[in-house]
Amino acid sequence: MTKVLIELKQVSKTYETAAEQVHVLRDLSCNICYGDFLVIAGASGSGKSTLLNIIGCIDKPSSGNIVFAGKDITAVRLEDLNLLRLKNIGYVFQSFNLIPVLSGYENVEFPLLFSSSDKKAIREKAEQMLVRVGLGNRMHYVPARLSGGQRQRVAIARALAGNPLLVIADEPTASLDADTAVSIVQLLKDLNEEYGVTIVLATHDPLIMRYASTKLFLKEGHLVDAH
Numbered sequence: 269m270t271k272v273l274i275e276l277k278q279v280s281k282t283y284e285t286a287a288e289q290v291h292v293l294r295d296l297s298c299n300i301c302y303g304d305f306l307v308i309a310g311a312s313g314s315g316k317s318t319l320l321n322i323i324g325c326i327d328k329p330s331s332g333n334i335v336f337a338g339k340d341i342t343a344v345r346l347e348d349l350n351l352l353r354l355k356n357i358g359y360v361f362q363s364f365n366l367i368p369v370l371s372g373y374e375n376v377e378f379p380l381l382f383s384s385s386d387k388k389a390i391r392e393k394a395e396q397m398l399v400r401v402g403l404g405n406r407m408h409y410v411p412a413r414l415s416g417g418q419r420q421r422v423a424i425a426r427a428l429a430g431n432p433l434l435v436i437a438d439e440p441t442a443s444l445d446a447d448t449a450v451s452i453v454q455l456l457k458d459l460n461e462e463y464g465v466t467i468v469l470a471t472h473d474p475l476i477m478r479y480a481s482t483k484l485f486l487k488e489g490h491l492v493d494a495h
């Protein structure tokens with residue numbers, strides 16, 4: 269039987285603004301298994317980023333429970349959640365979110381410095397990941413000297429370098445042309461298979477859906493099967 273990495277139990281999320289309450293997720297339950305490549309699609313504003321932020325422990329639900337690797341983390345202290353994220357979760361965003369004054373190599377190295385003091389091991393890991401994503405000869409360029417696709421490869425190397433259990437990818441191809449988008453999602457799929465890392469990806473793009481091991485559609489606050 270496949271082991272469950274993340275369990276969402278009757279998760280709801282409501283944003284309170286001065287003018288209104290926005291009910292985005294409604295009693296949503298779902299299991300994400302180790303090694304899944306889960307793609308979540310849905311219309312703009314359906315709540316994909318909201319859901320990914322909750323799965324990725326960046327935000328908390330208004331109600332419901334989250335179990336991560338067998339531990340209920342719904343009510344854990346902020347410091348414990350920060351540690352859990354650092355050790356277990358990598359992030360890839362639409363706009364890459366690289367630090368502009370650091371080279372690609374330094375962007376990958378930076379988060380590793382928080383969890384290890386072994387400089388040699390950090391250097392080897394950062395270089396290994398950058399070579400793996402195809403940037404062996406450009407790792408010392410700053411992001412401004414890289415193409416969009418190359419920047420996203422740096423972000424993917426950074427997300428994977430800490431050997432996370434989970435990578436959250438929020439619209440990782442939305443800023444890229446169609447061919448580059450396909451090469452980026454293919455890279456994520458290859459890494460999912462090579463490292464066994466669980467990937468949860470949100471997209472608008474129906475072409476990206478075909479890479480999923482599990483496809484779900486977010487509609488009216490619930491996840492439904494996508495075919």
Ligand SMILES: Nc1ncnc2c1ncn2[C@@H]1O[C@H](COP(=O)(O)OP(=O)(O)OP(=O)(O)O)[C@@H](O)[C@H]1O
Nearest residue numbers: 283285290292310311312313314315316317318319
């Ligand atoms: N911090 C916030 N405060 C209030 N409302 C919010 C907040 N964040 C998101 N929303 C609202 O929640 C709903 C879902 O937003 P979300 O960004 O999760 O959707 P999405 O499916 O990722 O959209 P897109 O595909 O356009 O990025 C939207 O109506 C949005 O306006």
